[in-house]
């Protein structure tokens with residue numbers, strides 16, 4: 696179980712590092728084993744920073760972030776259980792190494808005791824699991840493979856570890872529509888194996904495709920979260936409504952989203968990040984709801 700409890704990330708800012716910017720502000724949510732939670736928000740809302748904290752790539756400034764009750768401790772043991780897959784699969788490969796070298800590195804680093812033949816069998820099985828033909832892809836250089844193939848190989852690599860948790864950060868944004876669905880279906884398969892997945896995206900339609908639960912982030916704060924059907928079926932925060940209104944629909948003329956004027960949070964009026972549980976597993980930040988009683992002027 697991944698648990699974020701009022702997690703905050705502050706970066707130094709300014710020419711001489713004198714100022715600071717809060718990229719993530721007291722964010723709390725959980726991801727259970729076998730669950731996919733999507734983290735949605737516009738560019739700069741802090742999604743990737745959260746992913747990087749989960750992966751131990753950047754420190755948590757305040758609050759607590761734990762996996763199975765333990766704080767993130769980057770190292771071999773941690774990365775055996777937690778991995779990330781990112782937007783640009785090309786950047787994850789060394790261009791002068793063939794794809795199978797990636798698996799050889801995993802063998803050496805994480806499973807040195809596994810005999811070569813058994814390892815080769817495991818690699819083949821993992822590559823077939825992501826619906827690729829090992830004979831077609833393993834002997835190739837990254838530039839000889841498509842983005843979708845590279846992305847799948849990264850997922851296969853993750854399968855060869857004793858993975859408990861995957862951070863998938865915009866992994867489908869460089870893929871065409873049909874490959875995108877294939878990769879999303881692979882994530883669904885990982886869930887069935889009991890993995891927890893944090894799926895980071897700015898694309899609402901993809902976020903809703905697989906996620907049991909959704910966290911909507913704005914300017915580093917959670918504005919709404921909970922059961923995906925509830926958050927998108929009955930969006931309560933004006934920002935969530937704006938995001939939904941901005942999704943283009945087939946056969947409907949595009950209309951600009953309404954400004955988020957009704958929201959006390961948007962106006963900078965809300966002083967805290969408390970969320971109100973408006974129905975079971977549906978939480979919303981102070982947003983001028985008639986019954987919230989805490990809207991600021």
Ligand SMILES: Nc1ncnc2c1ncn2[C@@H]1O[C@H](COP(=O)(O)OP(=O)(O)OP(=O)(O)O)[C@@H](O)[C@H]1O
Nearest residue numbers: 706707718736737738739740741742743744745897
């Ligand atoms: N290393 C850093 N130093 C200073 N500020 C940073 C750093 N990394 C991120 N930020 C700032 O933190 C905020 C959140 O960035 P982040 O990359 O997490 O957003 P995001 O929601 O993932 O955006 P995108 O969808 O564009 O990737 C931004 O204002 C960004 O400029």
